[in-house]
Amino acid sequence: MLYETAQQCTAKRTSQVLPLALLMVILSWIGTLPVVLACGEPPSNQSEIAERGMRLKDVTQGSLLFNTHEAGRYTPAPLLKTDVKITITGVIARTTVAQEFVNPSRHKNAWAEGLYVFPLPDTAAVDHLRMKVGERIITGEIRERAEAKRAYEQAKQEGKRASLVEQERPNVFTVSVANIAPLDRIIVEIEYQETVRYDQGVYSLRFPMAVGPRYIPGTPVIIEGEAHGSGWAANTDRVPDASRITPPVQHPSLGPMNPVTLTIDLAAGFPLGKIESSYHDILTIADQDGRRHITLRQDQVPANRDFQLTWQPERGPSPNTIAYLQQRESTYGLLMVAPPASDESVSTSPREAIFVIDTSGSMAGTSIEQAKSALVLALGRLTSQDRFNVIQFNSATRLLFSEPRPVGTDTLGKAVRYVERLHADGGTEILPALKMALKGSPPPSHLRQVIFLTDGQVGNEDELFEVIRTQLGTSRLFTIGIGSAPNSHFMRKAAEFGRGTFTHIGSTSEVKAQMGAIFQKLERPVLTNIHVQGFESTAELFPSRIPDLYDGEPVVLAFKTAAMPSGITLTGTFNARTWTQTVDVAGSSPRDGLSIFWARQKIASLMDDKRPEGGEGSLRQSVLDIALAHHLVSPYTSLVAVDTEPIRPSDASLMIHAVKTNLPEGQDYQAIVGLPRTATNGPLHLLIGLVALAVAFWLWRPRDRFA
Amino acid sequence: MNPIQTTPRPLVMLTVFFLAVGLWQAGEGSWMYAKARLAQLLLQRAWSRTLAGEQLVKPWPWADTYPVAKLTVPSLHIDLIVLNGAYGRTLAFGPGYSESSAFPGSSGTTIMTGHRDTHFRFLSRLKRQDEIVIETDQRTSQRYLVQSSQIVDARTASIPLMEGEDQLVLVTCYPFDSILTGGPLRYLVTAIPVPSALPRSSDTPGG
Numbered sequence: 041m042l043y044e045t046a047q048q049c050t051a052k053r054t055s056q057v058l059p060l061a062l063l064m065v066i067l068s069w070i071g072t073l074p075v076v077l078a079c080g081e082p083p084s085n086q087s088e089i090a091e092r093g094m095r096l097k098d099v100t101q102g103s104l105l106f107n108t109h110e111a112g113r114y115t116p117a118p119l120l121k122t123d124v125k126i127t128i129t130g131v132i133a134r135t136t137v138a139q140e141f142v143n144p145s146r147h148k149n150a151w152a153e154g155l156y157v158f159p160l161p162d163t164a165a166v167d168h169l170r171m172k173v174g175e176r177i178i179t180g181e182i183r184e185r186a187e188a189k190r191a192y193e194q195a196k197q198e199g200k201r202a203s204l205v206e207q208e209r210p211n212v213f214t215v216s217v218a219n220i221a222p223l224d225r226i227i228v229e230i231e232y233q234e235t236v237r238y239d240q241g242v243y244s245l246r247f248p249m250a251v252g253p254r255y256i257p258g259t260p261v262i263i264e265g266e267a268h269g270s271g272w273a274a275n276t277d278r279v280p281d282a283s284r285i286t287p288p289v290q291h292p293s294l295g296p297m298n299p300v301t302l303t304i305d306l307a308a309g310f311p312l313g314k315i316e317s318s319y320h321d322i323l324t325i326a327d328q329d330g331r332r333h334i335t336l337r338q339d340q341v342p343a344n345r346d347f348q349l350t351w352q353p354e355r356g357p358s359p360n361t362i363a364y365l366q367q368r369e370s371t372y373g374l375l376m377v378a379p380p381a382s383d384e385s386v387s388t389s390p391r392e393a394i395f396v397i398d399t400s401g402s403m404a405g406t407s408i409e410q411a412k413s414a415l416v417l418a419l420g421r422l423t424s425q426d427r428f429n430v431i432q433f434n435s436a437t438r439l440l441f442s443e444p445r446p447v448g449t450d451t452l453g454k455a456v457r458y459v460e461r462l463h464a465d466g467g468t469e470i471l472p473a474l475k476m477a478l479k480g481s482p483p484p485s486h487l488r489q490v491i492f493l494t495d496g497q498v499g500n501e502d503e504l505f506e507v508i509r510t511q512l513g514t515s516r517l518f519t520i521g522i523g524s525a526p527n528s529h530f531m532r533k534a535a536e537f538g539r540g541t542f543t544h545i546g547s548t549s550e551v552k553a554q555m556g557a558i559f560q561k562l563e564r565p566v567l568t569n570i571h572v573q574g575f576e577s578t579a580e581l582f583p584s585r586i587p588d589l590y591d592g593e594p595v596v597l598a599f600k601t602a603a604m605p606s607g608i609t610l611t612g613t614f615n616a617r618t619w620t621q622t623v624d625v626a627g628s629s630p631r632d633g634l635s636i637f638w639a640r641q642k643i644a645s646l647m648d649d650k651r652p653e654g655g656e657g658s659l660r661q662s663v664l665d666i667a668l669a670h671h672l673v674s675p676y677t678s679l680v681a682v683d684t685e686p687i688r689p690s691d692a693s694l695m696i697h698a699v700k701t702n703l704p705e706g707q708d709y710q711a712i713v714g715l716p717r718t719a720t721n722g723p724l725h726l727l728i729g730l731v732a733l734a735v736a737f738w739l740w741r742p743r744d745r746f747a
Numbered sequence: 748m749n750p751i752q753t754t755p756r757p758l759v760m761l762t763v764f765f766l767a768v769g770l771w772q773a774g775e776g777s778w779m780y781a782k783a784r785l786a787q788l789l790l791q792r793a794w795s796r797t798l799a800g801e802q803l804v805k806p807w808p809w810a811d812t813y814p815v816a817k818l819t820v821p822s823l824h825i826d827l828i829v830l831n832g833a834y835g836r837t838l839a840f841g842p843g844y845s846e847s848s849a850f851p852g853s854s855g856t857t858i859m860t861g862h863r864d865t866h867f868r869f870l871s872r873l874k875r876q877d878e879i880v881i882e883t884d885q886r887t888s889q890r891y892l893v894q895s896s897q898i899v900d901a902r903t904a905s906i907p908l909m910e911g912e913d914q915l916v917l918v919t920c921y922p923f924d925s926i927l928t929g930g931p932l933r934y935l936v937t938a939i940p941v942p943s944a945l946p947r948s949s950d951t952p953g954g
Contacts, residue, residue, distance in 0.1 A: 461811065465832065466845075722779035722864055724926050729773030736765035739758055 116144045117697035118154035118220055122343060124247060124302040128236060130309045131362060131376060132633055133245055135164075137230045138172075141699075143220040149692040152220045153196065155270045156699040157287035158343075159248035161234050162211035162529035165640035167671045168231035169679035171203045171217075180205070180681035182671045184664060188678035192216060199688035203228045205679045208284050209501065210644070211529040212251055213673070214269075219688045230679075233636050238376065240557055240592030243308070244350040246544075249300060249343035250525045252402060252704045253289055253712050255468035256282040256499045270698035279499035286499070290700040292709050296342030297702060304334040304349060311354040318348040319524070319546055344702035345524035346546060360594075363628035370600050372634040377610055377623060378594035379567055390425040391489055391562070392444050392482035393418070394515075397459070398494035398522070400434040400468035404711030407523035408464040410545050411493045414520060415459050417555045418491060422447045427486060430455050433473035434466035443480065465711050468498050471507065478511045488515040489562055490538070495523040496530030504530070505648075508537040516540040518558065525704035533648075541590045561590035565615035574608040575601055582641035598634075598641040639670035647675065779839065783865035786840035790814055790828035797884050812837045815844050816851035817882040818859065825869050833860045842866050848916075852883035860918040863934070867919035870896070870936050879938050881915065891915045891938035900931050913940050 123138040137160070143152040160166065169180030180203070183191065188204060195202035196218035203226070204216045213230075220226050236245045258278030262268075268275070271286030279285075290297055306315070312332060315324055321337035334349065362376040395418060397411055415430070422428055426447045430440040440458050445451045474492075482488045496519075498504070508517060517538020521531040522545050535542040541561055545554045570586040579601035586595060595610060606626050612619045646663050660676050667674040688694065703709055786806070793806035794814045803813045816829040829851065833843035842861035849855030861867030873879075879891040894914075898921050914937055921934035 722776045725772045725776030725779070727776075727926055729769050729771070729776055731769075732765045732772060733769030736762050736769055739762040739765065 117699060118143050118152050118217075120154070120156060120298050120699050121340075122298065122300045124300060126245070126247065126302070126304045128245065128304065128306045128308070130307070130364070130631075131236050131238065131243070131374070132233065132364075132631065132637070133236055134231065134233050134633065135247070137232075138227055139215060139230070140225055140227045141217050141220055142225045143222055145222045148222055150222050151688050151692050151694045152222075153216065153218045153694055153696045154220060154699055155214060155216050155696065157208070157212065157214050157251055157271070157285065157701070159211050159251050159525075160213055160230075160232060161246055161248065162532055163234045163640070163644075164211075164232040165234065165636050166205065166207070166213070166230060166232040166673040166679070167636055168229070169203065169205050169681055170229040170231075171201065171681040171683070172227040172229065173201055173683065178681045178683055180679040182668055182673070182677055182679055184668075185676050185678045188680040191680050191682060192218065195682040196694070199686035199690065201226060201683035201687060203681050205230055205673055207673045207675055207678070208281060209529055210647075211248065211527070212285050214284060219694065221687065228681075233633050233640075235374070235596065235637060238378065238594050238596075240560070241381075242350050242352050244348060246528065247302070247347040248525060248528065249345060249347065250701050250704050251285065251287055252495065252497050252523075252525045252527070252707065254286060254497045254499045254527070255400060255402065256286065257467070257469060257471070258282075258500070270696070273499070278503060282499050287701045288698050289703050289709075289712075292703055296344055297700065298343040299340035300343045301340045302336050302347060304332075306332040306334060306349075306351065308332075308351060308353075310359070313352050313354040315349070315351045318350065318550065319345055320347055322349075342702055345705040346526075346528075346544075348544075348546065361623050363623065363625040364631035364634055365604075365625065365628045366631055366634035368635055370602055371604055372638050373597075373599045373601070373625065373628070374631070374634050374637055375597040375599065375608065375623065375625065376594050377621060378592075379589065379612075379614070379619060379621070381592065390423075390427075390486050392427045392486040393422060393562075394429050394431065394444065394477050394480075394488070394490045395419070396431045396433065396473055396477045396490060396492045396494075397462065398434075398468065398470075399432045399462050399464045399466070400497070401465050401711040402468065402495055402497040402707060403464035403522065404708035405464075406548065406706030407495055408462065410548055410551055411520075411522045412459055412462055413548065413551050414493060414522075414545055414555050416456055417551065418559070419452060419455055419459070421559055422452070424448070427482065428455070430458060431473055431477055432462060433469060434464070435469055436466075437469070437473040437476055439476065444482070464708075468494075470494070470498055470504055471500070474504060474507055475511065478508070478513065478515055478517075481513070488513075489540070490515050490517045491520065491558075491562075492517060492534065493520045493522055494526075494530075496521060496527030496534075498527070498530070501527070501530050501533070505533055505537050508534055512538060518542065518562065520545060520554075520558065523704060524706050536587060537648075539588055541593065557592075560592070564591040566590055567612045567614045567619060570595060570610065570612040572597065572608060572610055574605045575599065576603050576605070578602055579605075580638075580642070582638065582645050584645055598638040600635075600638050636670055636672070639666050639672055642666055643672065643674050780865060782839055783841075783862070787828060787866075790830070790841055794828050798886060806840075812840075812843075814841075815884065816859075818842065819880045819882070820869065820873070820877065821880070822877055823869050823872060827861075827866055829859055833858075838862055842917075849913075851881050852885060852887055852889055854913050856914050856916060857881075858916045858918060863919040863921065863923050867917065868923065870917055870919050870934055871923045873936055878941075879915065879917075890941040892941055893936060893938045896934065896936045899933050899935055914938065915940075 118141045121140045126133055126135045141154045171178045192202050192204040199219060202218045206214045208214055215228055217226050217228055236243050256273040256276055256279050258276030260274040261277050269283030271283040272288055273282040273286040275282045315332060320341060323335050323337050325333040360378040360380060364374045366372045395415055397415055424447055427444040428447060429444040432438050440455055477490045517535060518540040519531040519535045519542040521528060524546055531542040543554050543558050545551055567589040572581060579599055582598045604626060608623045608625055610621045643663055643666055646659060663674050664676050667677040673679055789806045793804045794817055796804045797814055805813055812830045812832050814828045815831045818827045818829050819825060828841050830837045830841045830843050833845040837843045842859050844851055845858040845860060848858035851857050873893050875893055877893045880888055882888045917936040919934050921932040
């Protein structure tokens with residue numbers, strides 16, 4: 041049978057002419073065949089570089105080309121490797137971040153200066169800087185920010201190795217390293233201290249790795265003669281330092297960069313139960329004395345998402361009081377008191393829930409999916425006595441209903457369909473959405489809760505905090521940080537000013553557990569009106585006003601006092617009853633680093649109150665005094681290290697390179713900085729369709745006549 | 748011997764298969780073009796209502812976008828309604844205004860994108876000094892003159908929005924005649940405003 045068919049084919053060649061002609065017509069109409077693959081053709085800039093004399097074989101993989109001042113010559117940017125060592129003792133963690141800058145250029149006159157904008161935990165107290173050159177170590181000093189910058193610039197001009205660490209945001213820092221010789225390396229070690237978070241029985245510590253691309257609102261303002269940062273954004277009236285917090289982003293197709301190695305030494309102070317890393321694979325080795333040594337399973341990971349470690353006691357609740365003391369010129373202390381867990385039933389008071397979801401370009405990819413499933417879960421949790429509304433924002437703010445509506449099958453169904461259809465693109469204009477969410481007064485019987493789902497990738501945090509502080513009214517604001525590298529500073533502070541609490545969702549598998557935890561906080565009674573008694577009158581306590589505590593949260597206090605208190609009493613109101621707890625701190629274990637903790641809390645407290653009575657000047661002076669006394673980096677102080685001898689020959693030039701950062705994992709480059717896709721599959725469908733029709737026609741040609 | 752030779756059964760199946768695929772794919776392809784055309788008719792109606800003062804007019808009841816401007820190129824007889832948002836779903840119906848750029852008619856860089864094979868095919872025929880008119884929902888018209896066109900790599904290029912200068916950037920995929928989608932190249936047409944904003948055409952006296 042088949043043989044017959046084949047014979048017919050060759051015999052009746054005339055019947056093939058028509059389909060072939062048809063195919064040719066189709067092809068010529070759609071465009072010539074050679075251009076079929078042209079949309080995937082790379083642009084010709086590589087050959088351009090080659091023409092200008094760049095030897096491509098000199099470029100090692102992963103390095104980047106930067107334009108030099110000298111026409112026709114490109115030099116690769118310094119390569120960066122980061123090694124992180126975290127030591128956790130109880131609830132205090134000390135971390136050393138060693139950043140190794142290598143100048144990969146072989147050209148003997150290509151000296152480099154590297155600038156790297158990087159994240160640290162938002163509560164980090166950065167107090168040490170060491171610059172390692174070969175075997176030598178140069179220790180950094182704390183200086184007033186402008187003075188430190190001058191010292192660094194001068195050393196740079198003189199050809200000395202130098203490094204500078206500046207704070208741009210509580211969680212964004214810039215390190216500058218000058219005079220890296222060709223094929224040489226400089227290691228910058230930064231040390232900081234932080235306290236671990238304790239919440240609902242679980243301890244956690246987060247180490248951020250990438251500053252995601254942030255949305256910069258406002259009109260560009262360029263001040264002539266003033267130094268411009270190395271970022272991709274121009275400074276604007278609303279974000280005056282935008283160019284300093286927007287590091288250039290590596291295109292994902294060029295592969296990840298900035299490898300990180302990480303080890304943790306964990307001494308929890310109690311028998312450990314579960315230890316988990318939320319987003320990375322880890323290896324845990326137990327020591328004889330109960331300490332744990334934790335490393336990443338992979339030797340190194342790209343700096344493109346936050347690392348988070350969580351741990352909890354082996355059995356039963358952990359001690360509900362932790363007190364540490366440090367004797368210096370005064371007594372410094374840390375006090376953590378967890379109110380006993382309540383089994384009280386779900387709060388019966390009706391709620392008015394306002395859900396605000398960020399649908400900006402930085403949410404595109406996995407983030408928007410996490411946010412959507414979190415929001416759908418939250419909607420399902422509402423009861424018939426509640427009222428609700430959904431607000432989405434990107435460049436524009438959109439409301440589902442003009443005002444909050446009672447929960448019913450129709451309204452809820454509409455909301456779920458609305459949320460499922462959301463997609464992420466455009467800018468991050470949080471301000472109007474925030475104002476809209478805080479506006480409106482619920483019936484007096486209702487508790488008003490604003491639940492904000494965002495990655496917080498904006499540059500105008502302070503402006504937003506001010507709005508929350510002044511327009512909060514009776515609402516409570518809860519932030520849910522979405523994505524692999526959210527702006528944790530925004531999450532924490534927005535919730536703090538909003539008298540709510542915050543949480544993070546970093547992967548789709550976390551949505552259920554994290555939302556479950558936040559529902560518990562939203563639905564259980566809150567411990568309010570918390571006061572501390574027992575300290576002498578000159579004692580300084582931070583936070584000065586203790587925030588309301590949601591389910592599972594402890595009071596965390598930093599104090600400095602002249603006389604040791606014997607007993608401290610905490611009081612508060614819980615579910616319309618008085619709560620009292622007495623703590624004996626006299627016998628507490630001595631610890632180091634509590635003065636640092638206290639100083640960092642005091643700076644945070646001062647910075648929260650941006651408009652003190654004496655104006656900006658007095659705020660600056662107060663922060664300066666504390667930061668200089670405790671050797672801390674702050675908005676007004678920087679660490680600077682300068683080598684003794686000049687090493688760069690006066691005729692060799694120094695190129696400035698901004699080290700690129702990875703796009704946070706799961707984000708969509710196109711949606712943030714790229715150009716949209718602008719072609720349909722129409723022509724392709726037509727081509728496939730017509731070819732298929734032609735084949736069908738050819739198969740079905742009238743063969744019986746020739747039989 | 749059987750005088751009537753029957754067509755082998757696998758061949759029938761194969762033919763039916765190719766016929767089905769052919770009709771389906773050709774239909775799919777044609778539908779994209781038809782949709783692009785039809786939608787513009789509905790959009791013209793929505794635009795008239797927008798000009799009459801209605802806000803955020805949905806061109807069809809289930810639409811999740813609305814017209815924001817009208818783009819005309821007198822020399823090429825192009826007349827298009829621009830939609831809010833530059834997403835795949837909106838671009839099927841008309842060119843989209845990219846929400847991260849300046850709103851049409853306001854100062855700054857306005858970016859509009861369209862498909863190279865439907866609405867924005869005419870970009871390939873735009874020449875320097877050609878006139879583009881943008882009519883906004885505020886009933887004002889702004890004339891632009893084409894300044895330049897260039898081909899960029901979307902993986903490395905971005906359009907600077909922060910320069911504080913008024914311009915209109917039209918973006919489409921490149922090359923125009925390619926069959927495959929998803930390529931990295933984009934065709935950018937930059938136009939700058941003609942200083943004096945002229946009143947709208949004579950059919951609406953008084954404005």
